Amino acid sequence: MTTKMSGARRWFPLAILLTLMFNGTAFAQAPSEGPSPADLKVMLDTLWVMMTAFLVFWMNAGFGCVESGLCRAKNATNILAKNFIVFAFSAIAYWIIGFGIMFAEGNSFLGMGGLLLSGADNSPATGDAYQGIFTSLNWTGVPLLAKFFFQLVFAGTAATIVSGCVAERIHYKSFIIFTLVLAGLSYPITGHWIWGGGWLAAMGMRDFAGSTVVHAVGGWSGLAGILILGPRIGKYRKDGSVQPIPGHSMALVFLGGLILWLGWFGFNPGSTMAADPRAITHVAMTTNLACCMAILSSTLMAWIMLGKPDFSMTVNGALAGLVAITAPCAFVSVTSSAIIGLIAGVIVVFAVLFFDKRKIDDPVGALSVHLANGIWGTLAVGLFATADAPGGGANGLFNGGGFASLQAQAIGTLAVGAFTFALALTAWTIIKLVLGLRVDPEDEERGLDLSEMGMEAYPHDPVRG
Amino acid sequence: MTTKMSGARRWFPLAILLTLMFNGTAFAQAPSEGPSPADLKVMLDTLWVMMTAFLVFWMNAGFGCVESGLCRAKNATNILAKNFIVFAFSAIAYWIIGFGIMFAEGNSFLGMGGLLLSGADNSPATGDAYQGIFTSLNWTGVPLLAKFFFQLVFAGTAATIVSGCVAERIHYKSFIIFTLVLAGLSYPITGHWIWGGGWLAAMGMRDFAGSTVVHAVGGWSGLAGILILGPRIGKYRKDGSVQPIPGHSMALVFLGGLILWLGWFGFNPGSTMAADPRAITHVAMTTNLACCMAILSSTLMAWIMLGKPDFSMTVNGALAGLVAITAPCAFVSVTSSAIIGLIAGVIVVFAVLFFDKRKIDDPVGALSVHLANGIWGTLAVGLFATADAPGGGANGLFNGGGFASLQAQAIGTLAVGAFTFALALTAWTIIKLVLGLRVDPEDEERGLDLSEMGMEAYPHDPVRG
Amino acid sequence: MTTKMSGARRWFPLAILLTLMFNGTAFAQAPSEGPSPADLKVMLDTLWVMMTAFLVFWMNAGFGCVESGLCRAKNATNILAKNFIVFAFSAIAYWIIGFGIMFAEGNSFLGMGGLLLSGADNSPATGDAYQGIFTSLNWTGVPLLAKFFFQLVFAGTAATIVSGCVAERIHYKSFIIFTLVLAGLSYPITGHWIWGGGWLAAMGMRDFAGSTVVHAVGGWSGLAGILILGPRIGKYRKDGSVQPIPGHSMALVFLGGLILWLGWFGFNPGSTMAADPRAITHVAMTTNLACCMAILSSTLMAWIMLGKPDFSMTVNGALAGLVAITAPCAFVSVTSSAIIGLIAGVIVVFAVLFFDKRKIDDPVGALSVHLANGIWGTLAVGLFATADAPGGGANGLFNGGGFASLQAQAIGTLAVGAFTFALALTAWTIIKLVLGLRVDPEDEERGLDLSEMGMEAYPHDPVRG
Amino acid sequence: MKKLECIIRPHKLEEVRDALDKMDVHGMTVTEVRGFGRQKGHTEHYRGVEYKAEFQPKLKLEILVRDNQVAETMKAVQDAAKTGKFGDGKIFFTDVQDVLRIRTGDRGEQAL
């Protein structure tokens, strides 16, 4: 407490701070002994939750790179801008109402309260010691803002998935409005059902890190958008055959793919929301192995079916494996994760071909990755779950648990899908009527960078000297 | 201690190591009980400090991407090289003299000692238990090298800001020399005033993570450089109107923007230099919210004023919000952070227009981001600070604290600005006289990649087969 | 245990979980007291190991960016795909047999057992308390899956190094097969000698984070591949002079360089495999300083010898410094690390010139970085090691330790080099006979993206509208 | 023989090529160019300043044809490339004195 210490970085001695936080229990100890084990655990869990949340935040860069890389240069600024801005708008919407709807006390269908994070809360107290309105998050012993921040980056992910589906033809402003609906309303409602203590949770549906809660929800919303928007000009020839529209940069796709893979080490292991050694290492292992196996199977499938090891399928395969293992990562054995990943890599290849055949024009393969494998991953819990895994709980079909778990997973998948799809269709339709959804054909051909953004992604240099 | 353990990775049993470090207190415990709570806290704090320092280090990539993306392809290698090399040179200068000047004992204006990290130091001891020459850092219980490493990545950031201001026209070698002056002398001196226990700290000025210490200092140094260098050829037409010189890659700008945003989760929350759950989550929250709000306001401002949602303004807005919240992040409420961010997004748009009108040619908007919002953020502490925030301390004007804090912030802003600007002007002038500063007009038109670096960023492929 | 808690994210109360893991010791404490210090240390160590493993994983992106940036656009998809897929295949091979060969009990030359991670193991128990087949890793108190995951990302790195050496002329499938041999067999065997308690470890050879184990091994394997493949068409003119083949993007090289630098903060400090404050900060410091010094010396060397500050040499210099400090980072003083880095930067420049003169066509400089400096770093331990450094152990030559350590390092370097080179030559030769190694000259000239991958990296946009 | 040069909008390439496919036109060579003419440049924005990007992206097609193909080729290209708005581009032709096919050494109309 000399003058030296009165500098800007002076910090309240930790003991006092902890006292304020933990109802004075710290004081019982002699200061020289440092924080109590319970305090230390809160610190550890908070560190883990925040560091993994940062990794999940980083996935925004991954989505932006993959999506812009798989689109044409004339739309690149637009897609990059969407991916940049979507997190900001989601964050604001989720802060204002989304988090409350998802996690505040309410009924089985909706949280009510928690606007702007208001309301009683004595986090990091856990279990019965917790007193506040976010009871559904009382299992993790971190401060409320850590809970919020971690959940926020997940909400942002769901919103980002949509931007790939509707790429290269949608009005910038219309997309932004939809983002607000998704992050503020749709995602929190179905999220409440599963993670917020709602009816699906009560029914026994399990989704560890969000194959359904995040990925399928993003996928269904995007599918609704695609159906209302229609395919890009030139994607399907008059004879009905597919005219591929190659993206402009495999370097961006590569980088984005690895950013997402890295981010998933936050997404899944971070969803323990506790620095639990056994659980986080198990989840990191299953996550990584499913991804590697899906790379193997998607690459081989493409190689065998097409004669060449299509790199965009390799990357889509990786993401497919990651999406599929997201729900089961803590509930299945390492071996099961390998199988889940292998199958995910096959699903993604067929899904891409299927959607193309159906003239559902999904420029970046978001449906094949997030929707198809979001569903697969959710059902995989019902098949492969084992009580021996760190997540515990009921066994799945293949481990002698019968159909109980699978049924809960299937109902959850359907219910969330139906609700999200219906809400998204409604929202897209209203936005279309009020603001318009699709840019003029001429603008689409010039590219959205000029028509919507007024700014090329790669302005020509020599022409301007 | 079998032969198996004598491998390269053999590790001193931790108990012994800790004994060496913490004066034997560990020995008092039975080894089976593991480390003491105090030891565990040191571990936790060190983990946090190092992981966040890595995130701040990563900002070098962000600056390089944003700056090169906003410049022309013919100068890209040069700008990338500057951003790569600047950290290496800063690190060496800061290791040799910078850190000592900033944090060693000395007087109110200058630390004296600590060359090459020499001098007494018993970190991680804190408070009164600390015995050594870096008393101004005795509030954080981490080893000296953690303190150094964390401060080093901040020094590197300040140096990097300048490279954007002087882009596309400065000699590579002249820039490198200036970097040494900035990281070895200028930044540490003013840093000493605020973070090293100097006169501004004594006066009550507060700058949590460096709106002034890092960002405004970088901005003032860059401004001096711009004034001496003059605008790039072609930036202003004969009639005085602005001829924009678009950068060559919005993909790089996007990626750089998100890298910086991610890095800021190290910059601000890491500045707690302790794994303090309440503080780090609060700071992460205010940091993120200010950024999101600034994205909102800068995008809307650009959209309304120009008819298009200029993406480069969106990214500059994000950075503006982050710079602005850097000083107040631990001292203000979440709501205040939203307001600070909103205003930052407006400031950055007007600042860009202002500097352009004044013919101050700042290719990447570094002044609008780092200088204008560095000042705004510093003053915002005096307006919005609240004793209830985890950083504690005096209330600001809007929370009934009167003008005391605001006055300290204003004096600090002015003093640091005046000193830094004068020193930078002097340094640039001397470098200009001795080495030359600006490349020949012909070289500027060919691009610095050929004239300075002898290497194109994107050599043409087909021409060489 | 209300309905709220039965949601998917319900988490076993930590106390129970820990009980399962740590043989019930947790139960001795009252639950309200939280985890024991020993438990907390396991948590901390696991956090550190996992977070640094994520950073090392991220290096895959860095290698992909650097390598593709230094190659031509017509081969970019191929190189990116190799870098993406190599980790997946290495991971599978390492999981199935590699990890067991490297760390399971066996003899001095080979681990036997541990297939698919099977076998007894009571990690995180350490030292004498450890009972299982991976005794050589009993010095780190983290769960087995953390040990595996951390070692896995290192194995992936070794495999990635090769992809740069053989770039722009090898069949995709042949490279993949070699990857399996390297990650499943070659790397684990020599790794067993040094890190798995084998004969080199017994002899006193030390390699903290893998200058030899990872980098030189990757380099020797790549050298064998280069010798069998021969130079790229056009690299050497008829008169024997070198025709440089510039890479296509310095932006990718820049980004990759910084990603690798960041990743090295996982690679080296993470190799403590424990959250040991003194050790991790020391290692981060030596790692960073060696890198900065190597940047300084390589840039100056290039500038003086060639008249221009060749940016690709700056990046190669950075990586050279990082590779060189990898073995000694925990065994040498900060000052020694500066010297080691300075020398590494000089070595890399001469090595590039040397390999070019010998017509050893290494497109990305992988030999100069990983092989030459892998050897240098390994020997540097024998020269600069000091018992005062956190890694402890014998002093090196310059600290009065005589030639003992240097001799062990030299023998280790030679033995690993000879074995790896011979095995790689054999493997490459067999693959060449069975599958073919080099693409047709015509395909090489069209680029591997069309001939091997069927997919351009940057498809032309305007031509397709 | 004549060399037709056609400046067209980039997204019209496919249609033009399909039109030529139906005729006896064996090949063409395409260059990305930037055009400047009556078509108003589009407005771009950059860091708060609005400016005219006067050069429009266009494609230049070079098509070697026999003298008697000139008229119908021009018509085919025009029909396919026309939108009726400023900036559709031009078609012009010059006299080509001889052509050689590198692969075979064929000369003149044989080489087309």
Added chain:
Amino acid sequence: MKKLECIIRPHKLEEVRDALDKMDVHGMTVTEVRGFGRQKGHTEHYRGVEYKAEFQPKLKLEILVRDNQVAETMKAVQDAAKTGKFGDGKIFFTDVQDVLRIRTGDRGEQAL
């Protein structure tokens, strides 16, 4: 009508265009090219080896003009593009037999 082709230094484009603006020249088409000539190639460095990059970045302007505009246009371009150093480039012209404006179907000088 004639087609003027001008090989110029990239950074001279703006000046050339301004010069043509003052004359009755309605448009032009610009291509990025690489030139090789008397101008010594610049030296580049790559991974320790110095080498000549013999091809210089240039711009090629193609300008269709009426016959009577040829002389003044050439002069205007020359004046604007000249630096007096090796590598300033060339202007040459060929005869254009006919021009068609895609938008309107105008032919000949009408189409310029």
Added chain:
Amino acid sequence: MKKLECIIRPHKLEEVRDALDKMDVHGMTVTEVRGFGRQKGHTEHYRGVEYKAEFQPKLKLEILVRDNQVAETMKAVQDAAKTGKFGDGKIFFTDVQDVLRIRTGDRGEQAL
């Protein structure tokens, strides 16, 4: 004077230039183009769909020569650029009416 235009495979540039070096040819201008002709387009794959990329990357060389150099230049280029497979490209030439060297104002053959 004549302007030779040569469409060649990109990797043949070096050889062609070396061949011209040995003759009295002072310079050339190179453009990246995409060609379409008898050469079958290569097959590319994209997200599960195989498709023909009909346009092949080619280089176009423009070489101004004196009338009496035409024959030997064509031969030199042909020899250097030939592989004998579809897609080797074409050489054709047109009449150039005048050339001006921007740097000096030289006209005609002086300006080459």
